Amino acid sequence: MPAPIKLLILGGTAEAMALARALADDSRTTPLLSLAGRTKNPAVPPIPWRRGGFGGAEGLADFLVEGGFDALIDATHPFAARISANAQAASTVAGIPLLALRRPPWKKTPGAHWISVPDIAAAAQALGITPRRVFLTIGRQDLVPFREAPWHHYLIRSVDPPDPAFLPPDCAVIAARGPFSRASECELLAAHKIDLLVTKNSGGVMREKLDAAHALGIPVVMVDRPAPSAAVATADGIAGVMAWLDRLHGVMRGV
Numbered sequence: 001m002p003a004p005i006k007l008l009i010l011g012g013t014a015e016a017m018a019l020a021r022a023l024a025d026d027s028r029t030t031p032l033l034s035l036a037g038r039t040k041n042p043a044v045p046p047i048p049w050r051r052g053g054f055g056g057a058e059g060l061a062d063f064l065v066e067g068g069f070d071a072l073i074d075a076t077h078p079f080a081a082r083i084s085a086n087a088q089a090a091s092t093v094a095g096i097p098l099l100a101l102r103r104p105p106w107k108k109t110p111g112a113h114w115i116s117v118p119d120i121a122a123a124a125q126a127l128g129i130t131p132r133r134v135f136l137t138i139g140r141q142d143l144v145p146f147r148e149a150p151w152h153h154y155l156i157r158s159v160d161p162p163d164p165a166f167l168p169p170d171c172a173v174i175a176a177r178g179p180f181s182r183a184s185e186c187e188l189l190a191a192h193k194i195d196l197l198v199t200k201n202s203g204g205v206m207r208e209k210l211d212a213a214h215a216l217g218i219p220v221v222m223v224d225r226p227a228p229s230a231a232v233a234t235a236d237g238i239a240g241v242m243a244w245l246d247r248l249h250g251v252m253r254g255v
């Protein structure tokens with residue numbers, strides 16, 4: 001039997017956690033899950049884990065080499081572009097294979113009213129000059145551009161409360177962690193008299209807020225994903241990662 005594949009997983013997503021669960025009893029791998037450390041009380045993974053940055057691509061490459069890692073999986077959020085670029089550069093320097101685990105983007109339901117924008121600043125501009133009641137579900141790091149449109153009322157939902165310095169003047173904040181049901185999303189939208197939803201195209205199966213907005217006829221400002229690197233092998237689910245690990249394990253066994 002060859003030694004298990006020593007695997008670094010860059011996480012911070014539900015997919016990374018699902019992968020950790022899938023690998024918890026997999027004798028082919030010795031996985032380590034890495035979290036950025038943004039969330040104060042992250043769910044505890046069932047495999048060894050660490051938190052905090054590496055110090056750029058160079059620091060990540062050093063971590064991979066010094067730790068004797070055989071492979072890297074980038075299971076970070078589709079909008080976490082910097083760590084993904086670092087993963088690509090560091091895996092090349094360390095000379096180890098890289099796989100990106102990316103949930104598929106959301107597709108528009110026929111008849112839904114979506115306004116697609118390229119980034120958060122464009123989302124703030126797309127709100128227009130008429131005062132609206134806007135539901136922001138973009139996390140707590142990207143709120144600053146909405147301070148430029150202070151005539152809107154904002155309902156802001158994030159896992160941890162945002163820094164008050166980032167908040168637009170007229171806002172209410174809800175700290176909550178999903179999943180949320182479609183019924184509770186409908187209730188929330190109605191209770192706060194929301195007339196516009198802003199979200200990033202995070203993708204995945206949890207699209208209840210989009211379904212709720214569609215059901216209530218509320219338009220959605222959808223921030224498109226940053227373009228992923230075409231040079232990185234990608235899986236869109238756990239089965240694809242397992243198939244990639246099977247192949248890697250075969251190569252390490254010389255078959």
Ligand code: NAP
Nearest residue numbers: 011012034035036053054055056076077079080081082083
């Ligand atoms: P980012 O801009 O791509 O990364 C900023 C820096 O954070 C990186 O350069 C790296 O620091 C550190 N970092 C990021 N992910 C890390 C990880 N898994 N392990 C160790 N260090 C990590 O990322 P971000 O958009 O701030 O997101 C931070 C984390 O939150 C990511 O892990 C992501 O999966 C998760 N997340 C992001 C979003 C989003 O909308 N952006 C949504 C949900 C979850 P060094 O350069 O010092 O290594």
